[in-house]
Amino acid sequence: MASAVSSAIKEPSVKKQKRNRLWQRIYRRRFLYLLFLPVFIYFVVFRYLPMWGLLIVFQDFRPFLGFAGSNWVGLAHFRNFLTDPRFWNVVVNTVVLSIYGIIFVFPAPIILALMINELRNMKFKRIVQTISYLPWFISTVVVVSLITSILSPTMGPIGQLFRSMGRDPINFLGRVEYYRTIFTLSNIWSTVGFGSIIFLAAIAGVDQQLYEAAIIDGAGKMKQLLHVTLPSIMPTIIIMLILRMGSIMDSDFERNFLLGNEATRPNADVIATFVFRTGIHQTNFSFASAVGLFNSLIALIFVWGTNRISKKTTETSLW
Amino acid sequence: MARNRIKEPLSRKIFVIFNITFMLALCAVILLPFLRITAISLSGANAVRRGEVGFWPVDFNIEAYRRIWENGAIFLAYRNTLFVVIIGTIVNLILTSFAAYVISKNDLPGVKFFTGMIVLTLWFGGGMIPTFLVVQSVGLYNSLWALIWPTAISTFHVIIMRTFFKQLPAELEEAGLIDGCNEMHILFKIILPLSKPVLATVALWIAVFRWNDFTQPMLYLLSRNLFTLQVVLREIVLINNPALYGLDGAAVDDTMIDVVTASLQYGVIIFATLPIIFIYPFLQKHFVKGVMLGSVKG
Numbered sequence: 001m002a003s004a005v006s007s008a009i010k011e012p013s014v015k016k017q018k019r020n021r022l023w024q025r026i027y028r029r030r031f032l033y034l035l036f037l038p039v040f041i042y043f044v045v046f047r048y049l050p051m052w053g054l055l056i057v058f059q060d061f062r063p064f065l066g067f068a069g070s071n072w073v074g075l076a077h078f079r080n081f082l083t084d085p086r087f088w089n090v091v092v093n094t095v096v097l098s099i100y101g102i103i104f105v106f107p108a109p110i111i112l113a114l115m116i117n118e119l120r121n122m123k124f125k126r127i128v129q130t131i132s133y134l135p136w137f138i139s140t141v142v143v144v145s146l147i148t149s150i151l152s153p154t155m156g157p158i159g160q161l162f163r164s165m166g167r168d169p170i171n172f173l174g175r176v177e178y179y180r181t182i183f184t185l186s187n188i189w190s191t192v193g194f195g196s197i198i199f200l201a202a203i204a205g206v207d208q209q210l211y212e213a214a215i216i217d218g219a220g221k222m223k224q225l226l227h228v229t230l231p232s233i234m235p236t237i238i239i240m241l242i243l244r245m246g247s248i249m250d251s252d253f254e255r256n257f258l259l260g261n262e263a264t265r266p267n268a269d270v271i272a273t274f275v276f277r278t279g280i281h282q283t284n285f286s287f288a289s290a291v292g293l294f295n296s297l298i299a300l301i302f303v304w305g306t307n308r309i310s311k312k313t314t315e316t317s318l319w
Numbered sequence: 320m321a322r323n324r325i326k327e328p329l330s331r332k333i334f335v336i337f338n339i340t341f342m343l344a345l346c347a348v349i350l351l352p353f354l355r356i357t358a359i360s361l362s363g364a365n366a367v368r369r370g371e372v373g374f375w376p377v378d379f380n381i382e383a384y385r386r387i388w389e390n391g392a393i394f395l396a397y398r399n400t401l402f403v404v405i406i407g408t409i410v411n412l413i414l415t416s417f418a419a420y421v422i423s424k425n426d427l428p429g430v431k432f433f434t435g436m437i438v439l440t441l442w443f444g445g446g447m448i449p450t451f452l453v454v455q456s457v458g459l460y461n462s463l464w465a466l467i468w469p470t471a472i473s474t475f476h477v478i479i480m481r482t483f484f485k486q487l488p489a490e491l492e493e494a495g496l497i498d499g500c501n502e503m504h505i506l507f508k509i510i511l512p513l514s515k516p517v518l519a520t521v522a523l524w525i526a527v528f529r530w531n532d533f534t535q536p537m538l539y540l541l542s543r544n545l546f547t548l549q550v551v552l553r554e555i556v557l558i559n560n561p562a563l564y565g566l567d568g569a570a571v572d573d574t575m576i577d578v579v580t581a582s583l584q585y586g587v588i589i590f591a592t593l594p595i596i597f598i599y600p601f602l603q604k605h606f607v608k609g610v611m612l613g614s615v616k617g
Binding site: 026115140141157160 | 334335341353424427429433440445450452453455472532534538553556584606
């Protein structure tokens with residue numbers, strides 16, 4: 001009891017001293033806080049203000065009424081889009097394109113890296129790498145322009161080929177059934193080379209003694225690939241796969257927006273382009289934000305979920 | 320060497336031939352589209368109309384490029400893009416290095432909060448519409464600065480740079496502190512000069528993003544005289560409305576050389592992509608390094 005009283009008397013002074021020391025420490029590092037000030041302002045204005053602005057999903061936001069003047073409507077927008085067939089169509093399109101991505105776009109750079117690794121002529125290898133990285137740096141507008149120029153039924157070489165065979169050229173970009181194929185192929189074209197860098201580095205990091213041991217055991221090139229190279233680069237593959245599975249709800253706004261058109265919209269319209277059209281074009285800010293928020297929340301669950309599953313089954317995880 | 324080759328089984332030889340063929344095909348698939356549009360942009364109008372141009376120019380002439388070069392609207396778009404790329408990259412580098420340097424100080428009071436505030440944005444954000452509304456409400460709408468400020472810091476780059484700063488020897492800074500420098504001096508005089516590789520990588524990353532950015536200019540710009548190259552390119556080639564920029568092959572009088580619209584459209588694509596091709600050798604070197612930096616766990 002007595003000690004409790006004495007400590008109660010002592011405490012303020014100790015606290016005061018501690019506080020003084022903290023202020024001293026902060027004052028000594030004042031230049032660091034000064035450096036952080038513009039960074040802080042940036043994050044508050046351009047990252048956290050939009051998050052705060054997400055509250056408009058519960059409003060019927062009208063720009064001329066402002067945030068304070070707009071009516072609150074609760075979950076009405078969520079009810080609206082969840083019962084909107086257009087919404088479910090764009091969800092299906094987003095997920096299907098992502099699954100195409102996991103099946104076709106994801107393995108492509110792994111295969112390319114394994115094949116580049118087998119090239120023995122260093123000069124040829126370097127040239128192939130240099131050329132294959134190039135598409136990564138080309139803007140989506142230009143990539144889509146190139147696709148249009150190649151597939152154009154009147155001007156393109158594919159159209160010329162069809163005509164020379166005496167057939168009518170097909171307008172591939174105007175036909176909905178080709179959209180997903182063209183999208184996926186163009187995605188591979190853009191990313192396969194650059195994506196292979198990380199796998200090439202992983203392959204270069206494989207312990208050479210493992211190969212020597214495998215050769216002594218009589219393993220051919222195929223066996224070395226299956227029993228040495230692939231298991232060694234598996235952690236890298238899994239990390240990259242988690243990232244891709246986690247982003248299953250992400251849609252490539254630029255590529256879909258630029259590659260799609262009225263005719264291919266049934267397959268080309270994804271969540272991001274839907275948000276853009278309903279939000280910016282039709283100025284349904286609240287409705288579009290609600291769709292966007294729903295999308296980010298589901299995406300967050302996917303990232304968290306895939307990471308957890310991976311952690312449990314393979315002991316490889318992002319964090 | 321020779322003995323090794325004799326020992327190789329037939330299946331290996333077949334694979335090697337297949338592998339080399341595959342690589343050549345890959346290079347062709349990447350380069351031929353560029354070759355094709357370059358060929359058309361440099362070909363005579365009649366040859367293009369008759370469909371004679373494959374992957375090499377026929378009736379070589381540079382009339383299309385002359386008209387693009389003299390086109391005021393294209394020049395303006397080029398200038399707008401250059402402004403955003405140059406100023407935007409400088410702004411990014413400064414703010415990113417500030418952020419990375421501050422959160423690399425483990426013992427700074429409040430650093431956990433700062434780090435958390437930055438890292439959280441990797442996982443969650445307001446999204447397209449709320450960001451658009453913020454840009455509008457802070458008065459950036461229809462200004463080139465709207466392409467710079469909302470993307471002035473990339474969280475990913477901050478983490479890469481912090482990782483780099485953290486592995487610099489601490490003695491350097493201690494020596495600076497003893498010499499009476501404050502931490503701002505240390506950043507500019509000691510840390511940043513030592514961080515040239517990571518700064519170059521991040522700068523190139525940002526510059527390419529800004530050069531190629533299409534979403535932001537489309538969202539935030541209204542006036543045609545502010546449009547950047549990518550937006551103009553879309554209108555000329557993808558919307559197929561080159562007349563909007565006075566680049567219509569049909570509008571020719573008798574004194575001018577005949578050019579088809581396609582040559583002009585493809586010429587603009589090449590014109591807008593040349594800077595990327597030009598700095599590509601540097602890009603490749605630093606990007607490869609950057610991918611490696613990024614794969615280091617923060």
